[in-house]
Amino acid sequence: MTGDEIARLARGTLLPSFPGPTAPGWLLDELERGLGGVTLFALTGNVPSPESLAALTAQMRKAGEAFVTIDEEGGDVTRLGGHATGSPYPGNAALGAVDDPELTRRVYRSMGAELAEVGVNLNFAPSVDVNTADDNPVIGTRSFGPDPELAARHAAAAVTGTQEAGVAACAKHFPGHGATVEDSHLGVPLVDADLDLLDRRELVPFRAAIEAGTRAVMTGHLNLPAITRGVPATLSPEAITGLLRERLGYRGVIVTDALDMEGASGAIGIPEASVRALIAGADLLCLGPNEHADTLRATLEAIAAAVRMGRLSPDRLAEAGERTRALKQWLAGHSPAVVDRAAGLEAARRAIRVTGSLPGWNGSPPLVVELEATGNIAVGPTPWGLNPWASDAVRADGAEGEVDRVLERATGRGLIVVLRDAHRHASQRALTNALLTARPDTVVVEMGLPVWRPGSAVYLATYGAAAANAQAAAELLGLTPAA
Template sequence: MDASTGADLAGMADAVLQPGFMGKEPPPWLRRRLAEGLGGVALFARNVVDRDQVAELTAALRAEKPDVIVAIDEEAGDVTRVDAHIGSPWPGNLALGAIDDPALTREVAGHIGRDLASVGITFDYAPDADVNSDPNNPVIGSRAFGAEPDRVARHTAAWIIGLQEAGVAACAKHFPGHGNTSVDSHLDVPIIKASRSDLEATELVPFRAAIDAGVLAVMSAHLRVPAIDADLPATLSRRVMTDLLRGELGFDGLIVTDGIEMRAISDRFGLARATVLALAAGADAICVGGDHADEATATMLRDAIVAAVRSGDLPEERLADAAARVARLAAWSAAAPKVAPDPRAAELGLSAARRALRITAPDAAFPVAPNPYVIEFQPQLNFAIAPETPWGLIAPLAELLPETAGVRLSSEEPLPSALEASLGRPLVLVVRDPHRYPWMADALRASLAVRPDAVVVEMGVPADPRGDIHIATFGATAASGRAVAELLAGR
């Protein structure tokens, strides 16, 4: 270990942290730590009111540290932070993959980048480069561009180029691939059982495309890949982070962890040890979110990093390299030219959502009558989706057809009364991934047995069409809901 001072080590340790915080403005502890050298800040839906407020927040952050990396998880699909309270005006990755027009994907990402840059955000934890191989995946699903590696690869590359052209750093996630699992790493450790050759043919294809497209960052996944490392999750594995990502794939940008507090690693290793192991494995930045967005956690992690260097568990050269990579990304972000948002962006998002619709129906099946009844079936949303994010058809359809009524169900029990309320009115059944929820699939079958004339709208990952009239949106964003509402209302 070099003879660095305690202040030097603490500064480098602070530089590699990207903590979240509570509230709509920076708390005093965060301002102080930024002045001391904290490298980045992660924003979540809890920090957002509207764009004017976010711009004020990021300006306050930069008043303490002009080149701070301000990061956010803005996939601009079902996972949105900037629009968590109103729903995303974009159709999302799965819809873009269904359209399969990489030029459109690049244009959409460019508008997203302009929007983020205009409010002072410099780093986006997106795009999702996972291949959603397992239809029962509880955490990826509509966040992926699809289940075909080449399709995911070309749209991942297009998204990255569009976002970075707008001056916001992109981050391909979740390396080496989170699509082929039915376990959510927020809760437990997924295991990708693919062989090395299968990884090369599937999971790694979009990440190679991302690197070729010049992606500035890659986010690690908290899962085990026995074909590469039988013991440690990817985030903590040198074989994955350094040997594979840096060595074999040739990635030279920033490696950032997924939320270090996620139970897939924190339950077994604890926050402090997981942070040290991730840095030793090759990660350069540690994302800290969840319920650990406070000064005590940020201080504990900084002190744990310093102690690990002093004990020899973390080479100082590795910490210095990580801090230098953070500084390099910060410098790129500060220097990148920013482009003002385009007022036509909202119309582009809605146009894309319209293009994504896939309709199975008899001729002249639309529009429905002016007084539809909508039954929405509420799944258990994955942890990546902000719980306050609106979705569904009742609200957007009521804007166009004011006599619209409906109900949202989270179980089969209230279904008979809901079906009774729909008598004499056109019925619209709205589902998300019924193939993953037996109660929802049963409720859908029961509904169609009573009302075979119902319109079925699938706002998740579409499986086999159900019912004579079926509409797939490939996502549940505000734009997707509006596109279906227009169709049903004959607009």
């Protein structure tokens, strides 16, 4: 195999990123030379509007046949217009709470249709992690739930719906990020599970996704000592080739989670992490949101050097090329579906769980207090809460004297406190309890996982903070859109 052939095969494995709403010259040149594709990110300005995104993907496709990938999970992790306004589709926790696989299929088919309309052909979703750790800092409402069989039902439905829209699904984060209490953006989370436990828990929804025909699987940067011996799964032949290929029989494309994450490249750098991921069996390498031309070139050089040194077989690159070609052929043979946003609102409405009797407001609008909650890196600064539906809303962070100020402002009218993952935020719990002591009629709305709840309060659990979840809660609470 010649050097040019190796370079083209290596280029075909890479998914760099770029800033802004138009493709830079270097990217168009690389696409003409066989670049695998790109990963789009809202925070880098790739998605200012659906119309802009459609123009961008059309521009790139003129340069070369490529994968246009994105993280569009619905719910809290959204990159289309929902990144600015909140998603019209609830996330997986809400879909799991409803537990209607056909509705999950409809929601994902509609999301896929919206992606196809703007030229995205590979969606890094669904997340099929079984969220068994309440303190999981990065999965949470992105999971269908803590029950492997429930997660499996909805993993299959999500894959089917996405691919009915002509967009390739990507089940993630293999072998499962749900039992961790660390974020792989910041380190290498530990999954303390032997093969027997993995078979009974983490791998159940991945098997279902594979049986449903998922065209891609994404690896997670996870340490499974019983399997990977301290190496992140993304860089482990035992995880990718041994577990995913051989044990689960998966034959489709394997994509890495972003290699700029600390869990993959913190100690070795992105070019070396890329080489190790290819050796382990990955086919496409997501480089990360800030990894542009320089990282691309350094990675290409590292891959070529690994081939020359005998570390990486040219046959491994050719194998990856065959899988990505097969996926492109599949994409060419599918037509998009029809957008069905009503499915999102239906799911959000059906997901809400209410404890106690909802009060009336006696003609005076209630004060809505949204308690500060930090999001994780995957979610980003997506808006959340009931503010768009409240004529009077404030944010609170538990500062000294805040309880008294809130109570004074709420004098003579109802009070609604909005939480997000209160089980992970002591300040939310303390402020809520203080307000309930003074105002037992306070209504509490939890827009994350309903793990913690106060002993005596009217309580709503939405199982997510998307715009659809907020609208469904606002309807039940009798709120009207803010002027």
